[in-house]
Amino acid sequence: MISYALKVAAESDLFDKIHVSTDSQKIAKVVKSLGFKIDFMRPANLADDHTGIMPVLANVLNEYDRRNQIFNHIMVLMPCCPLLLSEDIIRGYKTYFSFNGDRPLHVVTPFPVPVDWAYYRDANGGLIPKSPGAYAIRSQDFEPAYYECGPFSLFHRKHIFSETPATDEGFCSITLPRNRAIDIDEPEDLIIAESIYRTMNSNNDIASKKNDKGAIKRNDK
Numbered sequence: 001m002i003s004y005a006l007k008v009a010a011e012s013d014l015f016d017k018i019h020v021s022t023d024s025q026k027i028a029k030v031v032k033s034l035g036f037k038i039d040f041m042r043p044a045n046l047a048d049d050h051t052g053i054m055p056v057l058a059n060v061l062n063e064y065d066r067r068n069q070i071f072n073h074i075m076v077l078m079p080c081c082p083l084l085l086s087e088d089i090i091r092g093y094k095t096y097f098s099f100n101g102d103r104p105l106h107v108v109t110p111f112p113v114p115v116d117w118a119y120y121r122d123a124n125g126g127l128i129p130k131s132p133g134a135y136a137i138r139s140q141d142f143e144p145a146y147y148e149c150g151p152f153s154l155f156h157r158k159h160i161f162s163e164t165p166a167t168d169e170g171f172c173s174i175t176l177p178r179n180r181a182i183d184i185d186e187p188e189d190l191i192i193a194e195s196i197y198r199t200m201n202s203n204n205d206i207a208s209k210k211n212d213k214g215a216i217k218r219n220d221k
Contacts, residue, residue: 002034005079008089009089012089042059043059075092075093078152088107088151092105096154109175151181
């Protein structure tokens with residue numbers, strides 16, 4: 001899984017340093033086999049199921065500061081989003097710097113239906129509307145709403161070390177089409193991602209064959 005994120009990061013040609021933050025020797029071995037260097041391991045106190053991303057990013061920047069390698073901008077790529085493309089990263093980079101790095105960047109995708117149509121379920125399976133009365137409104141009459149879909153975020157170091165508590169306000173964004181906004185958290189997410197990945201690569205193969213029409217063919221395996 002991690003190879004996809006590393007591949008698109010390298011292909012973007014944007015980064016002075018690509019570092020994988022992990023406490024796992026198994027993951028470190030895989031990363032090194034892919035040709036990437038891990039300069040230091042993640043400390044155990046930042047490797048549990050409850051640690052947020054900001055303390056991890058602060059740890060990475062602090063460790064590089066101690067090595068006299070100062071990075072002002074840091075992008076975090078999630079390996080559970082394998083349908084990301086290098087051009088998505090480049091687009092995010094350009095958008096982030098269009099705001100001079102003053103606003104952190106998230107990647108979002110549109111909800112498939114209006115969020116106003118959302119329900120909560122009670123213990124007995126009864127439905128409680130989030131926005132009572134919205135059911136009677138046509139979908140095209142709502143403003144599009146978006147959710148953060150997880151492939152990467154981009155921050156200035158001032159966002160990481162700010163003394164002001166982090167909020168969900170002030171971000172800039174790029175959008176990702178829903179068919180590639182797959183964040184793998186559950187087994188069914190993996191099934192969907194694999195299916196889309198095969199379709200994407202099948203289409204690329206077909207396009208490649210069309211482009212090769214009339215070219216000299218070799219029998220290389």
